[in-house]
Amino acid sequence: MVSIKLKSKKTLRKKCDKLWSEIVRSKKYCEKCGILANNPHHIIGRVNYVLRWDLKNGCLLCQNCHWLQKYSAHQDPLGFMEWLKLSRPEDYEYLKQRKNQISQPNYDEILKYLKFHEALTSSGSLEKLIRKSINGEL
Numbered sequence: 001m002v003s004i005k006l007k008s009k010k011t012l013r014k015k016c017d018k019l020w021s022e023i024v025r026s027k028k029y030c031e032k033c034g035i036l037a038n039n040p041h042h043i044i045g046r047v048n049y050v051l052r053w054d055l056k057n058g059c060l061l062c063q064n065c066h067w068l069q070k071y072s073a074h075q076d077p078l079g080f081m082e083w084l085k086l087s088r089p090e091d092y093e094y095l096k097q098r099k100n101q102i103s104q105p106n107y108d109e110i111l112k113y114l115k116f117h118e119a120l121t122s123s124g125s126l127e128k129l130i131r132k133s134i135n136g137e138l
């Protein structure tokens, strides 16, 4: 088995990005308008490595709510933040507190966190996840 430390940072970033996107996509429906959706959106931009792979920084949107329409997340970021503050007040406060922190990404920890959430998403419940873990399936 190849140690995670031997892999390049770029490979690790790509792997984390892919996992993050898959988990956010598992919500299936646009969080703003409720139609089927396929656009995982970073609430605080991807250049922020403290929040880039944090699932609280993810929002699943349809194309219209993501970037096409006038009031989309990318065309009206302030309006989007107002929506977030009303719809997900805890996540809004969480992101507000952490967005200016600076730290180097710890890819081992990020991958562990994302893999846990991926397993939780595909298991459907925490109970099933614990059972899988006990049975050595993880």
Ligand SMILES: [Zn+2]
Pocket (backbone or CB within 6 Å): 030, 031, 032, 033, 034, 035, 061, 062, 063, 064, 065, 066
């Ligand atoms: Zn939408």
